[in-house]
Amino acid sequence: MKLSKLATDLGLEHLGGDISVSSVAPVQDAGVDHLSFVTAKKYLDMVDDIGALVVPPELANEAAIAAKPRLVSKVPALDVARAAKLLGQEYLVFSGIHPKAHVDPTATIGEGVSIGPGAVIGAGVVLGEGTSIHAGVVIYDRCEIGARCIIKANSVIGGEGFGYELENGSLESITHFGIVRIDDDVHIGSGTFIDRARFGATQIGSGTRIDNAVHIAHNVQVGRSCIIVAQVGISGSCIIEDGVLMGGQVGCVPHVTIGAGARIGASTGVISDVPAGITWTGWFGQPHRKAMAQVVASRKLPDFMKKVQDFMKKFEEKS
Numbered sequence: 001m002k003l004s005k006l007a008t009d010l011g012l013e014h015l016g017g018d019i020s021v022s023s024v025a026p027v028q029d030a031g032v033d034h035l036s037f038v039t040a041k042k043y044l045d046m047v048d049d050i051g052a053l054v055v056p057p058e059l060a061n062e063a064a065i066a067a068k069p070r071l072v073s074k075v076p077a078l079d080v081a082r083a084a085k086l087l088g089q090e091y092l093v094f095s096g097i098h099p100k101a102h103v104d105p106t107a108t109i110g111e112g113v114s115i116g117p118g119a120v121i122g123a124g125v126v127l128g129e130g131t132s133i134h135a136g137v138v139i140y141d142r143c144e145i146g147a148r149c150i151i152k153a154n155s156v157i158g159g160e161g162f163g164y165e166l167e168n169g170s171l172e173s174i175t176h177f178g179i180v181r182i183d184d185d186v187h188i189g190s191g192t193f194i195d196r197a198r199f200g201a202t203q204i205g206s207g208t209r210i211d212n213a214v215h216i217a218h219n220v221q222v223g224r225s226c227i228i229v230a231q232v233g234i235s236g237s238c239i240i241e242d243g244v245l246m247g248g249q250v251g252c253v254p255h256v257t258i259g260a261g262a263r264i265g266a267s268t269g270v271i272s273d274v275p276a277g278i279t280w281t282g283w284f285g286q287p288h289r290k291a292m293a294q295v296v297a298s299r300k301l302p303d304f305m306k307k308v309q310d311f312m313k314k315f316e317e318k319s
Helices: 003-011 041-046 075-084 288-319
Strands: 012-013 036-037 054-055 070-072 157-159 163-168 172-173 180-184 194-195 201-204 279-281
Touching: 003 012, 003 036, 003 070, 036 075, 054 075, 157 180, 180 194, 194 201, 279 288
Parallel strands: 036 054, 054 070, 157 194, 180 201
Antiparallel strands: 012 070, 163 172
């Protein structure tokens, strides 16, 4: 495809010559018929043999690429991915319902839904139009998935929550009667588990992105456009409001609320409500500045102790 055609289709500024590109490749592998992208000056010495580039505005007129065919993008990583699709580099190799998928006859399947091999769609499940269910996904009975969602391989939606009560010295299971409801345009990574509610619904808001290997427990309410990174564990009945970002390995105790727009740093333990718009880090979680002050103080502690010991030694010698 001609670079000028890509520029028109993507709505990007086109600088330099108009060459044909066959596909998108990373800088280290790209050749004369490839499109690649760079976002920092330190990579400009690697582009001599690359056919064309996608670059941010601040690099568009750098001398190192002045003669290079290029597209100017405010978000190169996103536009180069869009270019790859236009060049036919879709990685999803199935469409429709794979013959090795099991779909219960009572499930409601919207137009344009793709269901991969080995997927299991339970009784009464609803899949909205354009949703893509990858290989090995299990969606248990009555769960509701919105339009244009992506659920990647081996994730489980609507499994029973972890609920037990001690009675007469033994643990008795508590049945979970609810469902999982996932709104439109939600993406869920591989090996992620979202448990059904005890009653009512575990809810995932529209536009939210959930990484691989995440566990969301029963009755959790996740808002719109949240980002939840790998290995996060959210205990039952937590409320995650709109626009929250949770770094890898964050853990939440039950029944906490994380306010809209809050950012929770990687490996933070959330043991109480988090105000909206704040950044929390550390174990246990607290406001980021306070956590960093404690880290700095702990690093200074050996020097401080040495000074104390020197002072005590001089004091004892004088006395």
